[in-house]
Amino acid sequence: MRREEILALPSMPLAGPSYPRGPYRFIDREYMLITYETDPVIIREQLPEPLEPVEQPLVHYEWISMPDSSGFGSYTESGMVIPCRFQGEEMSFVAQMYLDDDPPIVAGREIWGFPKKYAHPKLEIVKDTLTGTLHYASQLVAMGTMGYKHESMAGNGVRTTAMLTKTQVNLKIIPGVDGQPAICQLVAYNLTDITVKGSWIGPGRLHLVPHVNAPVADLPVRRVIGAHHFIADLTLPYGRVIHDYLAR
Numbered sequence: 001m002r003r004e005e006i007l008a009l010p011s012m013p014l015a016g017p018s019y020p021r022g023p024y025r026f027i028d029r030e031y032m033l034i035t036y037e038t039d040p041v042i043i044r045e046q047l048p049e050p051l052e053p054v055e056q057p058l059v060h061y062e063w064i065s066m067p068d069s070s071g072f073g074s075y076t077e078s079g080m081v082i083p084c085r086f087q088g089e090e091m092s093f094v095a096q097m098y099l100d101d102d103p104p105i106v107a108g109r110e111i112w113g114f115p116k117k118y119a120h121p122k123l124e125i126v127k128d129t130l131t132g133t134l135h136y137a138s139q140l141v142a143m144g145t146m147g148y149k150h151e152s153m154a155g156n157g158v159r160t161t162a163m164l165t166k167t168q169v170n171l172k173i174i175p176g177v178d179g180q181p182a183i184c185q186l187v188a189y190n191l192t193d194i195t196v197k198g199s200w201i202g203p204g205r206l207h208l209v210p211h212v213n214a215p216v217a218d219l220p221v222r223r224v225i226g227a228h229h230f231i232a233d234l235t236l237p238y239g240r241v242i243h244d245y246l247a248r
Contacts, residue, residue, distance in 0.1 A: 011110065019107040020071040023237040027068035028197070031232075032123055032132050034061045034144045034204045035225040042219055043082060046095055048171050048186070050243060051084045058083050059219050060092070061144060061206055063123040063132035075101030078121035078134040078142060080216060081168070086242060091167045091188065096216060098134055112239045113172020113187045119214060130229055136214035143207045146227040150202030153230075157196035160230050164191050169242065184246050189239035199230040 001014065010021040040057035047053055060081040067074045079097035083090065098119035099105060108114030120135040125148060134142040153160065169188045176182035204227025208217040 011107065019103045022071070022107075022111070023192075023235050024072065024107075025070040025193075025233075025235050026066055027233050029069075029232055029234060030065040030067075030123065031228070031230050032063045032130050032144060032146055033228045033230075034146070034206045035059070035228070036061065036206060036221045037223045037225060038219045038221065046082060046219065047084055047093055051086055051091070051093055051169065051186070054083045054085060054090065056083075058225070059095075061142070061208075061216070063121060063134075063144065065123045069104070072104040072107070073101060075099055075104060076121045076123055077104075078119070078132065079115075080219060082219075084169075086169065086186070086188075089167060091169050094168055094170050095219075096214075098136065098214060109172075110174070112189060113170040113185065115170065117214070134214070134216070136211055139209070139211060141209045141211045141214045142216050144204065144227075146204040146229060147202035149200045149229070151200060153199035153201055153228075157199060160196045160199045160228075160232070161194050164194050164196075164232065164234060166190075170239075181246065184244070185241045186243035187239040188242045189237065191234045192237055193233070193235040195233040197231045197233065199228070201226060201228050203227065 011017040011019050038057050038059050043053045043057045064077045077099040080095045082093045082095050084093045097116045100120055105116045108116045123132045128148050130146040130148045132144040167188050167190055169186055172185045172187045174183040206221050210217040
């Protein structure tokens with residue numbers, strides 16, 4: 001294979017790339033997001049410098065069902081996002097992510113630095129309750145529940161769109177062949193081409209179970225603020241480096 005053909009590959013392995021070239025379009029992406037207060041000291045410990053915590057120690061715990069994802073197929077994801085600031089701009093730091101599909105795990109880690117690990121999240125409607133669960137190594141580590149479509153926000157898609165367009169940031173670490181970091185960066189990105197198809201709020205509850213390899217409970221629930229359920233089409237574009245830890 002010639003050099004130009006090698007450089008044109010979207011990903012490894014050569015014989016069958018793990019994922020195609022982006023950007024990546026998501027149709028009918030469904031979220032359940034439970035916002036809660038936690039310990040501010042732990043928030044500070046979980047945020048990599050130079051990210052700074054905001055005044056209220058909040059965490060957004062989310063389940064996302066992605067039935068139609070270009071290049072990735074159909075999968076479900078669960079994880080934690082911490083509101084923060086970088087150089088005065090409010091952002092969202094993606095702290096932990098768990099999902100059940102190999103291509104988005106590989107692409108997410110290699111391109112944007114998403115903290116993705118293989119697990120078994122599930123988002124479903126059980127009678128009158130929107131229910132999210134996360135199992136890791138056959139053990140339940142998270143369960144969230146929300147009253148199903150208690151209060152419509154369909155007329156307020158602007159608010160949901162603003163939340164989705166907010167800058168998100170990941171810590172991307174890729175080692176070199178000597179085991180030392182070859183890439184160590186804060187990577188930012190903004191979702192685009194967003195169409196909100198439905199948005200609802202309602203009562204919610206969240207239960208987190210300690211687990212050594214899925215430490216969601218390290219950010220304990222002090223008080224649930226609220227729950228948000230919404231469905232949207234959107235595009236995940238490539239990101240940009242906002243801080244390079246290896247730069248001198």
